[in-house]
Amino acid sequence: MCLGIPGQVVEISDATRKLGMVDVSGIKREVNLACIVNEDHSLDDCVGDWVLLHVGFAMSRIDEKEAALTMKVLRELGEAQEEIESMRLSGQK
Amino acid sequence: MKYVDEFRDPEKARSLLKEINGLVKQIDFCKKRPIYIMEVCGGHTHSIFRYGLEGMLPKEIELVHGPGCPVCVLPMGRVDDCVALAEMPDTIFTTFGDAMRVPGSKKSLLQAKADGADVRMVYSPLDALQLAKDNPDKKVVFFGLGFETTMPSTAFTILQAKRDKVTNFSLFCNHITIIPTVKAILDSPDMQIDGFLGPGHVSMVIGIRPYDFIADHYKRPLVVAGFEPLDILHSVWMVLKQIAEGRAEIENQYARIVPDEGNDEALEAVAEVFELREFFEWRGLGSIDHSGVRMREAYKEFDAERLFTVPDIKIADPKSCQCGEVLKGVIKPFACKVFGKACTPETPLGALMVSSEGACAAYYQYGDPDRLRELANV
Numbered sequence A: 001m002c003l004g005i006p007g008q009v010v011e012i013s014d015a016t017r018k019l020g021m022v023d024v025s026g027i028k029r030e031v032n033l034a035c036i037v038n039e040d041h042s043l044d045d046c047v048g049d050w051v052l053l054h055v056g057f058a059m060s061r062i063d064e065k066e067a068a069l070t071m072k073v074l075r076e077l078g079e080a081q082e083e084i085e086s087m088r089l090s091g092q093k
Numbered sequence B: 001m002k003y004v005d006e007f008r009d010p011e012k013a014r015s016l017l018k019e020i021n022g023l024v025k026q027i028d029f030c031k032k033r034p035i036y037i038m039e040v041c042g043g044h045t046h047s048i049f050r051y052g053l054e055g056m057l058p059k060e061i062e063l064v065h066g067p068g069c070p071v072c073v074l075p076m077g078r079v080d081d082c083v084a085l086a087e088m089p090d091t092i093f094t095t096f097g098d099a100m101r102v103p104g105s106k107k108s109l110l111q112a113k114a115d116g117a118d119v120r121m122v123y124s125p126l127d128a129l130q131l132a133k134d135n136p137d138k139k140v141v142f143f144g145l146g147f148e149t150t151m152p153s154t155a156f157t158i159l160q161a162k163r164d165k166v167t168n169f170s171l172f173c174n175h176i177t178i179i180p181t182v183k184a185i186l187d188s189p190d191m192q193i194d195g196f197l198g199p200g201h202v203s204m205v206i207g208i209r210p211y212d213f214i215a216d217h218y219k220r221p222l223v224v225a226g227f228e229p230l231d232i233l234h235s236v237w238m239v240l241k242q243i244a245e246g247r248a249e250i251e252n253q254y255a256r257i258v259p260d261e262g263n264d265e266a267l268e269a270v271a272e273v274f275e276l277r278e279f280f281e282w283r284g285l286g287s288i289d290h291s292g293v294r295m296r297e298a299y300k301e302f303d304a305e306r307l308f309t310v311p312d313i314k315i316a317d318p319k320s321c322q323c324g325e326v327l328k329g330v331i332k333p334f335a336c337k338v339f340g341k342a343c344t345p346e347t348p349l350g351a352l353m354v355s356s357e358g359a360c361a362a363y364y365q366y367g368d369p370d371r372l373r374e375l376a377n378v
Ligand code: SF4
Pocket: B320, B321, B322, B323, B324, B326, B333, B336, B337, B338, B339, B340, B343, B348, B349, B350, B351, B352, B353, B360
């Protein structure tokens, strides 16, 4: 929950609510992009961004290399598996 | 992984360790006592143990595992409050997975669920909000916890609930703030910390300036650190360099994620929805002034504390449990009488045994760093 997990924004799903679909190791889920949108970076600019996700919110933009490195550490810590699992479970209704 | 050879860049790790050893020799007081460096964040604690970093550092350095795991500092009575809310009729109680197993005085949320309460694990507060929309005949309560890292997500969710005019969603707000906590640690008489590794992701939200008082007033260095093993070694090196040179500054090792000024959008949402509480109760650390937030009057229709009767139960930690001393770095986890006996990750007595970010669970899982130090081939 505190370490977050990297993913890539694939599309904007709800522009008024600033929501977008993010791909995290093949799992897709809708996340809130409000924290990475500002005057210099519009919502549409976010598509393709690598981001660090915390509990369903993109909290910062990162580069692809950083995303890969972070994912490696999270896997070694066992946190990535947990995070992806809870993402997958919460996708089910 | 306990060996430098398995690092992303073993050469860099080796040269950092060599320089760390050199710096320690320049620090005079460590002939008399260890150099105490506290990692504030539970994520760092986990990483330090997973990679066996403590065993690689010279024996003059003692890492103190701080209070930065939000699950570990939940008092028992707070878990009882959650159980009471979860057991209200027509209620769906939602929480992050980490909080499910924390023992209350009678039961954990997991046990409450087994007893018939509708407790659901969610990945995001947004999922809890969606549950409220999907179940209009139920009250959906979200248990919000965490430091400034997760606080914005809860704030945005409340803003969203208001915009969407959801009337059956509420927040049991247990968010905590890092700055007053570090200050309480620095003011505590039985503690001696020479420098800090600052939390990476909290700082991504608040920036690095709020730590200035640690350098200015308490004359201690703090280095905001990343989670990768090399990040941590690099940050330890930066703290030691400051100590050796007699400096106390706030430095940012994790600048690739942490902007010095923090995240404006996140801070705005937090300020809109939350205000500081006068004080907040922590497990093991007692009550700390201004260390928690509650919801502002303007959002009272989403505030579980105002909507329902929260019992606000105060329960002293069991006598045998020494979580408080471990949290403050006064004793090592294995010095607690019940460590590994009555208290294990399967049957946790204290919260530090519940989460992999808790110092006790980390020691239990990864063993004693003194032995690790012998094992490390550095
Ligand atoms: S061993 Fe258990 S009771 Fe003792 S300090 Fe650790 S978590 Fe608390």
